[in-house]
Amino acid sequence: MSAISYELLHKCKQTGARRGVIHTPHGDIQTPTFMPVGTQATVKSMSQDELKDMLDAKIILGNTYHLYLRPGHKLIQKAGGLHKFMNWDRAILTDSGGFQVFSLGDLRNITEEGVEFKSHLDGSRHFLSPELSMEIQNCLGSDIMMVFDECVEYGANYEYNKKSMEMTTRWAKRCKEYHKNIEKQALFGIVQGGMFKDLREQSAKDLIDLDFPGYAIGGLSIGESPEEMYDILDFTAPLLPENKPRYLMGVGTPDYLIESAIRGIDMCDCVIQTRIARNGTALTSLGKVTVRNASYAEDFTTLDPNCDCYTCKNYTKAYIRHLIKCNEILGARLLTIHNLKFTMNLMENVRKAIEQDRLLDFRNEFYKNYGYDK
């Protein structure tokens, strides 16, 4: 029996949005959901208690590539797995390492067997294969594992995308064969195929034949226009089984989160919330606020008048700007808390709107306040 299961609670009558629950060995996840990214066994600047108490995060991500290099999956296994190592008793999803390895550009070489690459830390040589990715993720003990896939860069031609997609399917099969811990860790397949619908269809079909407990859509939000992304999403999401969770990888700006939910996506993740926080930018109900700017130096109001997060309850733009200008850790912390809570609140509102069959209305209201044109 699979480690996780998906329960569909309601479908929005205005859209294809799904209101559901994913049951995992480390608790239930209300969907659609946003998953904060904890690349190196920490969601940057946050403590695990803050993830619970301030955000009520039910699931976070860990990155296989980073944890393999540092501190090493064997060390984490000795610690009792990633949950114990980082003292997090809720759900964890780990990626396969594929995306990071392919992002290394000239530092990697892809063959049917796997990917040879040089560490971004010290230039040391490594070889990552579907089997090793599974072994690493088994050592980490995540609730949801991802198959080792190739994420093709935007603009690659049909031939390259076809060959790569077919290899990704063969790799998915090798992952499934290697992964034995299926009652505690669910392995998701990843649909690839670039911007080509027939390849997306083939990929989805072949992966569904392999019968994974969940499916991701990979290779989006990598440089294409929003319209192109939505087009592929409109086409691909309905190909996936109704009774399994659907994860759109690496997507998480407010508009993408809403548009993905509308198209039947259950899970998203993104580093943008935490990354722009450290650079001094807040996501708010009235649009982006670059609090680092001089115009906020004497602004003694909070980041977002409609936010109930810890930061907005306690601190002003002027103070946060001062901290960011001084490179003070608390500045990064306060903006990270806000950006993640803003996003968690957004998903909460998306879930409510689905229950009330008014997700399109919600989207339009949100865009109007946020300052989107559409």
Place this chain on the structure above:
Amino acid sequence: MSAISYELLHKCKQTGARRGVIHTPHGDIQTPTFMPVGTQATVKSMSQDELKDMLDAKIILGNTYHLYLRPGHKLIQKAGGLHKFMNWDRAILTDSGGFQVFSLGDLRNITEEGVEFKSHLDGSRHFLSPELSMEIQNCLGSDIMMVFDECVEYGANYEYNKKSMEMTTRWAKRCKEYHKNIEKQALFGIVQGGMFKDLREQSAKDLIDLDFPGYAIGGLSIGESPEEMYDILDFTAPLLPENKPRYLMGVGTPDYLIESAIRGIDMCDCVIQTRIARNGTALTSLGKVTVRNASYAEDFTTLDPNCDCYTCKNYTKAYIRHLIKCNEILGARLLTIHNLKFTMNLMENVRKAIEQDRLLDFRNEFYKNYGYDK
């Protein structure tokens, strides 16, 4: 009437240690106390709620030099003062800016009128005088202000120390004359005189004549041996009024904190706890633990078996080491929390030992566990 008052509760029968309370406009401070340093309106990496909930800090420091340069005292005044600006409703002590300005070395020039200096941030020219230091500290609205003094470098000769000490006394007088907000902000004098006892005696006498509500001892822990420091402290502390608080500036390693309490000091501050935290070192009951070291890579125990801090309740050395090696903010946070809580606990134990007339016994037990020779 002075903004603050000192109440002596008990004197240790084994030592000269004083158990007391300082009453301030923002709450009572049990003494001897350690004051965490919040240089730029933040105790590095900590939130104000954590200072309260995790450490129960009753007073923190702010640095006049840094806040004058960034964000500027006028901006903080507009925010309603430093308490409001940083959302801290307990006591604040601000230094005078003197120490930081003198630390600039070649970038400053001292005259009777004050000190001309170049900003360490952008090289811009500034002039800090006793009067401007008072004006800045008045804008900040700290509960305890410090007079503008010269901290002479270790090794300077008798003549230089004598002239400097006499100027510091004249500056103290100018500070007292400028500072009008005495019912809300208490101004402390600073005894100087280097390693020369007759100069220390003269300084203390002249400052006591000026009748400040509290006295600091400056110019120690600047390069002299512990024995030399204790010798000056043994001589100087008894010169100060019994009914007013005594603050030893910039001192805060565990041994110095205990030895200072033994010699009748009520208040100390130091950046070492937070600074070594960010470098990966913990202060523990069993001595320093440089958790960054490879020997802790697979150490799944906590930093200190005798510590009840948030970090020791939740995280292992192996995890903290991983975070520090990866430059993750949470690593600096966890070690800062631990080092400050360790120090607050130490002071709590010092206060108890004074009440029980056994501070010498406590010191000896502490040193034995900590690994000191003496």
